[in-house]
Amino acid sequence: MKKTIALTLASVLGLSACVSPEVVTRTNAGDRNLSCAEIEHQLHQLDEIRAEAQKGRSVSGTNVAAAILFWPAVIGNHANATxxxxxxxxxxxxxxxxxxxxxCKI
Structure with missing residues (x-):
């Protein structure tokens, strides 16, 4: 029983340590209608997405904990981040x- 609880707790902690950056689409239907300000805003959002994705590819405390507690999470993190x-x-x-x-002047 104690083993099951410990395993469940480790799995939950490992899964909660996963980084899930947003995966964006290459093009959107309304791209041609975007204003320069909207393009600039989306470029800034992409910077934030890239920063979040880098966390999933780097050696961080979160990734080390995931590797110790639930090693498949590291593989998932890296694949999703890539x-x-x-x-x-x-x-x-x-x-x-x-x-x-x-x-546009970006």
Whole structure:
């Protein structure tokens, strides 16, 4: 019984340590209608998403705890963080190109 409780607690703590950065889409239907201010705002949001994703790829206290308590969480963190970074970088390229086409000063 004590083993089950300890295992359950370790699993819950491990899962709660997971970093889940948002995975954005490369393009959106209304991209052509974005104003320069909206493009700039979305670029700032991408910076925040990238920062959150980097946490999932780095050696941090959270990731070390996850590795000790629930090692599959580390694999999930890294995979999700990598996917989020790639998606954010692709979205960034689209927004920068759009800003250039609209001659935005970003």
């Amino acid at each position: 996917q989020a970074l790639e998606a954010a970088n692709e979205r960034n390229e689209v927004l920068v190109k759009l800003a250039s086409e609209k001659r």
